[in-house]
Amino acid sequence: MSASSSTAQETSELVIDVEGLTKSFDGKKVVDNVDMQVAKGEIYGFLGPNGSGKTTTIRLLCGLLTPDAGHGTCLGYDILSESPRIKLEVGYMTQKFSLYEDLSIRENLDFIARIYQLDNRRDAVDATIEKLNLKARADQLAGTLSGGWKQRLALASCIMHKPKLLLLDEPTAGVDPKARREFWDEIHELADGGLTVLVSTHYMDEAERCHKICYLAYGHLLARGTADEVIAQSGLQTWTVAGHSQQRIHRLARELTRRNGVDIVAPFGTILHVSGTNGEALARAVAPYQSEQGLTWKKDAPTLEDVFILMMKKTPDNFQ
Structure with missing residues (x-):
């Protein structure tokens, strides 16, 4: 466990504490009755298709959008009546680079x-650059x-x-693996200093670097907790099978998908x-396939990606 994880778990101070958040656009519920608590110093990951x-929920949590229903606090301020005060203490990094x-x-x-009318502006800029x-x-x-x-510059502008x-x-979309790793090292250092971070991501390795995660699907919060807790809550069991013939593996995937008891079949090379x-x-x-020559079977622990593939499969798209 990282030092920042220990810090997040030891503190009892809630930076975010909301209940029943609901938001609709054009008659469609984009966020539907979401409850959430986030502690000071936590890195809290939002995942989902x-x-x-995800983005709407994050904006509701910090007062950037007003919910149709629900209530709660962010940074000790009421999200309904004190949103201007919340905004002054929030840094927001969009997916698209938005600086000049x-x-x-x-x-x-x-x-x-x-813009922020910082005192000793040049010193603040120099300190952030450093x-x-x-x-x-x-x-x-x-x-x-x-x-x-560009990503590093965007982060600098958010924390100055x-x-x-x-x-x-989705701060690391389109960024190479080395830059992603360095970015996450910076985020953990900031969290160690007491900064609370809400991050949406599609990368499972990034989700596993969060102290806690939640999975949203079409407005519904389906799971939350640590990565290990979310995997355990799913009740998913997994077999892995490796083969020397890529063609046989492809055929096997099609065959297994049709069998009772198999909820998902996900290829990795x-x-x-194979999970259910x-x-x-x-x-x-x-x-019936375990005695077949050329196939190696192993009972394995499900991964976070297995769990999210299952959730996506079982959740209907309310926009269709």
Whole structure:
């Protein structure tokens, strides 16, 4: 367990405490009766398919949107009546890079510092550049930066005014693995310092780096807790099967999908994850194939990805 995980679990101070959040657009419930509590210093991950209400939920939690129903607090302020006060203490990083590409890193940060009317503006900019290791590129135009450096600049602009809550909307989309890892190291360091982070992501490895996660599907909160807790709550059991023939594995996937007791079949290269919520029925389904030469079977622990594939399969899209 990381130091930041221990910090999040030891504190009892709730940064977010809301009940019954509901929001509709054009007659469709995008968020439907969501309850949530997030502790100070936690990194809280939001997962779910596109259009599941992740971004809307995050915006409702921190007062950026007004719910149709529900109530609660964020940073000790009422989300219905004190949203302007919440916004002053929130940093929000959108998925799309939204700073000025024809300004340098330093110029962009100076512009943000002016917006927040920060005291000792130049010192604040210098300190932020130092903190996010941007000094060597401080005079480089933002438009010439790689995706990873743009991401770092965007994060710098979000934390310069020292917010208490950081919102990250799929922050690492399109960023290479090294930059993603470095970004998450920065996020954990910020959380160690007491910053609370809400992050939406499609990456399972990023979800596992969150202290807690929740799964949203078309407005409904289906699961929440640590990654291990969410896996355990699913009741899912998994067999993995590896084969030397890619064609045989593909045929096997099609055959198993039609068998009773098999809820999902997910290919990972030449390995299949075969999962179901009824262990006995699943065992009967795979038994006829376990003696087949060229196939290696193993009873395995389900992964977070297995669980989310199952949830997506079982949840109807309310926009269809």
